[in-house]
Amino acid sequence: MSATLELPDLSRRLADLPPLPAALAEVLQALRQGGLTMExxxxxxxxxxxxxxxxxxxxxxxxxxxxxxxxxxxGAVTLLGLRTVNNLLTAVTLQQAIRPEQCPGFDLNGFWRHAMNVAMTASTLSARLDLDPSEAFLAGLLHDIGELMLVVLVPEIVADVERRVAEGESARAVERQLLGTDHVEVGSAVARRWNFPPAIVEAIADHHRGWPEGTQAPGLAALLSQIHQLLGPLERGWSAEQALAMVPEATWQALRFVPEERSEMLLRLSTSLAAIGQA
Structure with missing residues (x-):
């Protein structure tokens, strides 16, 4: 029989979460204020x-x-620049601060590998949409934070979700059946509780909604939705050449890639994802 949890109980557990870990709060504050020098x-x-x-x-x-x-x-800091290095510090601090108990079926390393893939790609592509690269990185890193927080709060239910997803069911549909909510809503609630910038909260809440039709100024959520289309084939193990035909034309257009740029971008991504995931 599937485990279940009443929504009020989950809401109480969310309300009982501690404040943002002090180490992470310090890094984020320094990021916003430019307080981390190269030295x-x-x-x-x-x-x-x-x-x-x-x-x-x-x-x-x-x-x-x-x-x-x-x-x-x-040499690495000089090459990468303070913004990228600060982003890396944020990622590492977050991983150290949130250490869930073991949850059957949940791949913690895979979770962080995907988060870093999305974060680095978002930072790299942000300028194409006139978005801030540090905000894009943080949005990518945190876009599925609700999934991780559910592992922290209700590991027994997440184990049931993972089992049913492996059998072909939709993760969000199963989460809503068992919890009355899903990891997207939980993630945005946690981001609000931890006082992340509104743009980050919105990106977490809306990154599954796709590209807003007719928009001339897409935000972080729209960027993340297209990055998933771009990275999906590569994360499933397809080569850059194979992925070229699998990425929707609408994604290339949304991210403002002309045809001559596409193969090179996928090749760069495919050769970098493993290194970024291990970093």
Missing amino acids: RCIALIERDPSLAARCLRLANSPFYGRPGRIGSVS
Whole structure:
């Protein structure tokens, strides 16, 4: 029999969540205020071997055109720039701050790998839609945070959701059946509770709604919806050449890619996703 939970009980559990972890709040505040200097970033990264390895792996990924040439944290920070490095600090801090209990069927590493793939791609493509790259990164990193919070709050129900999804059911449909809500609503509620910027809350709430017809100024949610179309074939293991025919024409047009740019972009993505996911 499926586990169930009354919506008031879930709402109470959401209300009982602690404030935004202090370490993450500090990093985000510094991001907004420009308070992390290059010297401070380098010092923070060099104290953490895992973070240093992530930073070097990212700097040497094909996204930045210098594979194998960056051998120091200072060189990586200089190449990547403070915004990208601050984004990386945010990602690592968030992963360290939210550590759910083991949940059968839920792939935590896969969750963060996908989040980083979307975040880095959103940051890279944000300028095409005149969006801020740091906000785009954060929106990509957090777009499915509700899924992770459900693992924290109700792991037994998420295990049931994962089992039924593996059998072919829709995750959001099963979540709504068992919880009266879904990970999108939970994610936007958590983002509001943690006082994330309104643009981030909106992106989390609306990233499944697709591209708004007729808009001349698409926001973060629209960007994320198209990035899922772009990354989907690559994350499922198809090559860049195979993915070229699988990405909808509407996605290429929405992201303002002319035909001559598309193969190169997919090749860059396909060779970078593994490195970013491990970073």
